[in-house]
Structure formats: structure tokens, C-alpha cells
Amino acid sequence: MESKVKISELVIREMTINDVDGVFEVEKNCFEDFWSKQSFIDEIKNNNARYLVAQNGSKIVGYIGIWLILDEGHITNVAVHSDYRGLKIGNELLKEMVNLCKENNIIAMTLEVRKSNEIAQNLYKKYGFKMAGIRKEYYSDNREDAIIMWNHLSEV
Secondary structure, three states, rough: OOOOOOHHOOOEEOOOHHHHHHHHHHHHHOOOOOOOOOHHHHHHOOOEEEEEEEEOOOOEEEEEEEEOOOEEEEEEEEEHHHHHHOOOOOHHHHHHHHHHHHHHHOEEEEEEEEEHHHHHHHHHHOOOEEEEEEEEEOOOOOOOOOEEEEEEEOOO
């Protein structure tokens, strides 16, 4: 296993086409029902999408994506490679995404999170996300429910 990253060495920046292979590696590491490389290429070309990566040296260790529609942001993905969890990388990615949304006059953010993913739910709550509902059997891989969360940025 690689040595753990120090948070002070972490760089959070916008994703480029050159990051797709690294982002795809994180994606495959984190999800059984993962997006294809082409999906990430398409997202880079999508004018409504913004993606940030967490980079340590030359290695992509995490990423976050959002769709900005009018004055709302819908978080599409948040992932941190399993070798790098517990180092507050997800926290840094979410903090930077909230800042990006504020800079783009986004007034509210939303996301869906697996009902079983309490670690992610706690992170989102830290940034002002509140439960707003449930999407029954939302996830196609195991029909798990999704919790819908919203964050009205004026409250953060």
C-alpha cells in the first residue's frame, strides 16, 4: 500500500481531460456500479458540470462533481480512494465545492446519498445539508433507498 497523503500536501483543483484516467481509477475503487471513462469525458464537455479533483503528487486520490442548473447545484459524485480515506479529503473537496457554488451565485445544493452511508451523511450535515426526503430503491445495484439532502447556502 502507498504511504498516506498528508493533508498539507493535497491540491484541490478543477478536473481536466488529463485527469480522467486517475478519476476513473478512484471511481472503480469506490463503486461497484461505476461510471465509464466516457462518462467523465462527457462531463468535462458539459457546460453545466463542474468537477474538482484531490491530487497528491501525480496521483488523483479523490474527486467531486456537481451540475449547476440556474441557481441550484446537484452533487453528482463524491469519491475518495480507499487508501486515502480518513484523512479529511472528502471534507476538503466538499468545502471547495461549496465555495465554488457561492462564487457562482448558487443559492442551494442537493444530493442523494445511500441510506447506509452514515459517514457521508455526517460530512454533508457538517456543511449544512439537511434530510429532505427519501427516494425508494434509488440505487440500481442493490435497490437501496437514497436520502435526499439539501443545503440552502445562505444558512452556511
